[in-house]
Amino acid sequence: MSFLLPCPNCGPRDVNEFSCAGEVTVRPKTSPSFRELTSYLYFRRNVAGVQREWWCHRLGCAQWFQAERDTRTNDVLATWIAEPAGVVAPETTPAPDAPAV
Amino acid sequence: MRLDPQRDERLDRSRRITFTFEGKPVEAFPGDTLGSALFAAGQRVFSRSFKYHRPRGLLCCRGQCPNCLMRVDGVPSVRVCTEPVREGARVEAQNVWGSLQRDLLAVTDKFGGPFTPVGFYYRTMIRPRRAWPLYERFLRSVAGLGPVDKHAERSTRFDTEHRHADVLVIGGGRSGVQAAERHAAAGRRVVVVDMDEPPSAEGFESIRGVALGIYEGNLVPVDAGNVLYRFRAEQVVVAAGALEQPLLFPGNDLVGVVLPEAPRRLVERWSLKPGERAVVVSGDTQALDVVRLLERAGTEVAEVVDLGETRVREIVARGRRGRVEAVSLDGREIACDLLVASGGRQPAYALLSQAGARVEYDPSRGIFLPVEIPEGVEVVGAAAGEGISSAIPAATYNGAAGKGKCFVCICEDVTDKDVKRAIAEGFDSIELAKRYTTVTMGPCQGKLCHLPSIRLYARENETDEASIGTTTARPPWQPVSLGLLAGRPHEPAQRTSIHHRHKELGARMMWTGTWRRPHSYGDPAGEAKNVHDALGVIDVSTLGKLLVTGPDAAAFLERLYPNRFGDMKAGRIRYAVLGTDAGRIMDDGTIARLDEEEYYVTTTSTGAGAVVEWFEWWNAVWGLDVEIANVTGALAAVNVAGPHARELTGRLTDLDLSNEAFTYLDAKEAHVAGVPSLILRIGFVGELGYEIHFPSPYGEHVWNTILEQGQDLGVRPFGLEPQRILRLEKMHILIGQDTDSESNALEASMPWIVKWDKDDFVGKWSLEQVQERGFREQLVGFEMQNGVVPPEGGQVVVDGRPGGRVTSSRWSDQLGKAIGMAWVPPQLAEDGVEIALKVNGSIERAHVRLRPFFDPEGEHLRS
Numbered sequence: 001m002s003f004l005l006p007c008p009n010c011g012p013r014d015v016n017e018f019s020c021a022g023e024v025t026v027r028p029k030t031s032p033s034f035r036e037l038t039s040y041l042y043f044r045r046n047v048a049g050v051q052r053e054w055w056c057h058r059l060g061c062a063q064w065f066q067a068e069r070d071t072r073t074n075d076v077l078a079t080w081i082a083e084p085a086g087v088v089a090p091e092t093t094p095a096p097d098a099p100a101v
Numbered sequence: 102m103r104l105d106p107q108r109d110e111r112l113d114r115s116r117r118i119t120f121t122f123e124g125k126p127v128e129a130f131p132g133d134t135l136g137s138a139l140f141a142a143g144q145r146v147f148s149r150s151f152k153y154h155r156p157r158g159l160l161c162c163r164g165q166c167p168n169c170l171m172r173v174d175g176v177p178s179v180r181v182c183t184e185p186v187r188e189g190a191r192v193e194a195q196n197v198w199g200s201l202q203r204d205l206l207a208v209t210d211k212f213g214g215p216f217t218p219v220g221f222y223y224r225t226m227i228r229p230r231r232a233w234p235l236y237e238r239f240l241r242s243v244a245g246l247g248p249v250d251k252h253a254e255r256s257t258r259f260d261t262e263h264r265h266a267d268v269l270v271i272g273g274g275r276s277g278v279q280a281a282e283r284h285a286a287a288g289r290r291v292v293v294v295d296m297d298e299p300p301s302a303e304g305f306e307s308i309r310g311v312a313l314g315i316y317e318g319n320l321v322p323v324d325a326g327n328v329l330y331r332f333r334a335e336q337v338v339v340a341a342g343a344l345e346q347p348l349l350f351p352g353n354d355l356v357g358v359v360l361p362e363a364p365r366r367l368v369e370r371w372s373l374k375p376g377e378r379a380v381v382v383s384g385d386t387q388a389l390d391v392v393r394l395l396e397r398a399g400t401e402v403a404e405v406v407d408l409g410e411t412r413v414r415e416i417v418a419r420g421r422r423g424r425v426e427a428v429s430l431d432g433r434e435i436a437c438d439l440l441v442a443s444g445g446r447q448p449a450y451a452l453l454s455q456a457g458a459r460v461e462y463d464p465s466r467g468i469f470l471p472v473e474i475p476e477g478v479e480v481v482g483a484a485a486g487e488g489i490s491s492a493i494p495a496a497t498y499n500g501a502a503g504k505g506k507c508f509v510c511i512c513e514d515v516t517d518k519d520v521k522r523a524i525a526e527g528f529d530s531i532e533l534a535k536r537y538t539t540v541t542m543g544p545c546q547g548k549l550c551h552l553p554s555i556r557l558y559a560r561e562n563e564t565d566e567a568s569i570g571t572t573t574a575r576p577p578w579q580p581v582s583l584g585l586l587a588g589r590p591h592e593p594a595q596r597t598s599i600h601h602r603h604k605e606l607g608a609r610m611m612w613t614g615t616w617r618r619p620h621s622y623g624d625p626a627g628e629a630k631n632v633h634d635a636l637g638v639i640d641v642s643t644l645g646k647l648l649v650t651g652p653d654a655a656a657f658l659e660r661l662y663p664n665r666f667g668d669m670k671a672g673r674i675r676y677a678v679l680g681t682d683a684g685r686i687m688d689d690g691t692i693a694r695l696d697e698e699e700y701y702v703t704t705t706s707t708g709a710g711a712v713v714e715w716f717e718w719w720n721a722v723w724g725l726d727v728e729i730a731n732v733t734g735a736l737a738a739v740n741v742a743g744p745h746a747r748e749l750t751g752r753l754t755d756l757d758l759s760n761e762a763f764t765y766l767d768a769k770e771a772h773v774a775g776v777p778s779l780i781l782r783i784g785f786v787g788e789l790g791y792e793i794h795f796p797s798p799y800g801e802h803v804w805n806t807i808l809e810q811g812q813d814l815g816v817r818p819f820g821l822e823p824q825r826i827l828r829l830e831k832m833h834i835l836i837g838q839d840t841d842s843e844s845n846a847l848e849a850s851m852p853w854i855v856k857w858d859k860d861d862f863v864g865k866w867s868l869e870q871v872q873e874r875g876f877r878e879q880l881v882g883f884e885m886q887n888g889v890v891p892p893e894g895g896q897v898v899v900d901g902r903p904g905g906r907v908t909s910s911r912w913s914d915q916l917g918k919a920i921g922m923a924w925v926p927p928q929l930a931e932d933g934v935e936i937a938l939k940v941n942g943s944i945e946r947a948h949v950r951l952r953p954f955f956d957p958e959g960e961h962l963r964s
Contacts, residue, residue, distance in 0.1 A: 004333075014318075027722075041682060056714055058714065062717065084721065086724060
């Protein structure tokens with residue numbers, strides 16, 4: 001991993017300046033079943049394609065933002081500062097599916 | 102013996118430099134390389150080969166082949182042909198038993214052949230299995246490269262530097278310089294790297310170094326001796342040129358068989374006569390320029406064969422004592438001591454291939470060309486195939502059976518026979534054969550063996566080079582010292598504002614994360630005792646410190662932590678354990694409510710950064726109205742603890758410190774020693790204590806004042822180690838020491854911290870699951886029965902099996918006992934239960950304790 005990632009505040013920077021918190025997940029709204037809980041905590045889609053991720057510009061402006069990255073090529077299609085989903089996360093639209101490989 | 106000064110000579114003949122080779126002095130001129138000086142001194146054998154210990158001499162003279170690897174000042178595998186001479190250098194041969202001239206292991210060349218075919222180590226020497234370590238040690242000592250001196254003093258410091266350029270040009274030859282000038286003229290910042298002589302020119306910067314690879318995002322590491330530049334360039338121009346390829350024929354590794362560049366450099370740069378009588382055989386018309394050069398140097402050129410025009414079916418070089426003596430061309434023998442043999446030039450595409458270019462075979466010229474150059478990368482000059490018009494010397498890469506060894510790979514001593522055998526054994530893919538025969542895996546990284554091996558493959562498989570294809574090109578393009586790759590990154594060391602006082606007081610410093618902290622001031626047990634008996638002071642500036650402010654501050658903390666903070670009165674403090682949504686403990690600290698909308702949060706010394714990030718992340722989702730400010734560096738903090746703590750603190754502030762006015766777990770703002778401070782009455786170390794937080798610049802002032810004012814009270818500074826003893830007496834956990842990434846608050850015996858009646862908090866659901874499934878282990882304290890201190894990380898033995906582990910253990914003078922904490926199965930987590938610990942192989946007994954060893958009722962803290 002040595003690609004450049006455009007921080008919404010600072011512009012393109014070395015990926016080593018950032019921390020990645022992985023795929024954007026949706027926290028269950030109310031007390032989840034055991035299955036829902038483990039799938040929220042431990043299961044990821046792990047797509048070969050475009051996925052939506054959380055990144056933090058740790059060694060820069062410390063901004064958390066979301067990015068759409070193609071996991072096969074590390075092309076970053078877009079980055080943006082996410083609107084807060086609120087205290088109880090509503091259903092967000094899932095990240096776009098991987099194009100057929 | 103030098104020739105008259107040549108036009109492009111690089112020597113400074115006015116001065117001399119002396120170094121030693123195998124203990125004997127060798128003279129050289131500034132401008133020489135170690136290799137050229139040795140050649141001038143008459144040395145022809147430069148190394149012994151990897152497997153057969155055959156004599157090898159200068160071949161490429163440009164730092165690409167393995168033939169001149171020597172130990173220089175204890176550093177193994179230095180290419181002496183390009184290593185500049187330096188006064189007093191100690192140069193030694195490597196991979197030799199005996200001497201370069203008489204290597205005892207040369208018997209493997211004569212007799213080892215039938216017993217050591219390709220991949221022999223996969224088939225022989227595997228039984229009995231037990232004996233492999235012996236075999237391995239033997240093989241490692243007789244084969245391979247020089248040994249690493251394990252006791253060597255560190256002579257060099259390596260550094261890493263990040264650089265940026267608009268355009269990075271790899272290769273400073275003619276086309277590289279042209280490209281650099283073109284880009285510089287367009288107003289771009291250009292850097293040229295060249296492994297040999299960086300060009301001097303206006304308008305761009307040039308660096309002597311080796312580009313090791315092209316990584317994702319045009320990241321190019323450049324080996325510049327003691328510095329590794331991590332270049333990030335918008336555009337990379339590859340002007341790496343072309344690589345002269347050897348011909349395959351029996352005896353092609355004899356000393357005196359060279360690529361055209363070797364005589365070129367010997368004559369032009371160092372004014373040396375390459376040989377007495379030469380034969381030139383070349384598949385590359387351009388290489389025929391050496392003929393003129395050789396004549397100029399006084400070497401008799403006995404025969405010139407242009408393989409593009411003349412077909413030669415069989416070339417066999419014959420030697421004596423490893424040095425070429427004659428060459429026979431289709432049976433016609435010509436005496437010579439120098440055989441310039443070139444199989445044409447191959448564009449150096451490896452870097453481009455790493456960058457993502459495809460490599461395609463051009464049958465008309467017999468070379469592989471980089472195509473589909475990725476965006477942001479450009480290729481110019483010979484690397485793109487420009488100016489290369491090689492004929493394919495088809496007849497000459499077949500070898501000649503039974504007339505001596507014909508080497509495909511001189512790095513690893515792989516012969517044509519080995520390759521044929523690998524094919525016969527079924528290794529028909531070039532990638533598999535590479536791994537089996539190790540062709541291209543030696544120090545030259547395929548520069549001299551890749552193309553010949555592909556040609557041989559194509560021929561043996563009765564197909565063409567295009568269908569054989571190439572193997573994957575990977576970094577590093579040139580061998581690189583491990584030290585350089587492990588060079589110092591920019592790792593900050595953090596020091597508190599009281600650091601220099603600690604040093605003056607004789608503190609032994611230690612690392613905690615990136616912080617430097619006093620381990621102790623020389624007497625950990627005495628320092629701990631002084632806290633119990635009189636008064637101690639410790640620098641706790643390293644604690645993470647955050648201000649959480651805003652209308653939603655209370656709600657925010659309640660959502661993040663299992664504990665409750667909304668019902669706290671301003672000026673009160675609560676212990677807090679931060680967890681993840683999986684219920685795991687991340688960090689701990691205290692939270693003081695300063696007023697309705699402001700909280701002061703402390704974290705562990707190493708956790709501040711992660712906690713801030715964690716806070717910000719959750720709020721990026723929640724969008725609560727809070728501000729999170731990391732004030733870790735802005736504030737210093739000291740903890741004054743011991744029976745006299747109130748007396749001392751009273752001397753520094755006007756605040757009413759009576760137990761009624763300022764009770765345990767109160768937080769108050771006041772001036773301490775004239776400095777605006779926040780005083781937290783907490784007790785990590787178990788005695789009456791005040792943690793004073795104040796602006797960092799006053800660190801030394803406050804520290805000095807405490808030591809002065811507390812002199813008659815017996816104040817002494819204490820370090821981290823005594824603090825660890827003291828906190829263990831109180832059974833206060835250390836995150837990361839007593840907990841790990843799997844621990845949760847319930848099993849860590851802090852169920853009181855989890856407020857189940859809260860609607861939701863991070864980790865609630867997972868903790869519910871832990872509650873439901875039952876505990877698997879539990880964190881408890883223990884007291885040893887006989888005073889032995891068990892090792893941290895040691896085993897708790899349950900029914901003769903490992904059933905838990907010791908996380909902390911210390912001898913406590915205060916208690917006169919060895920105490921500790923351990924994870925044990927839940928059925929043993931009861932006060933007084935006997936547990937068995939393994940100490941130095943034997944079993945020692947301990948009693949479980951669930952309440953603090955020292956002052957279990959907290960009377961000292963509340964006094």
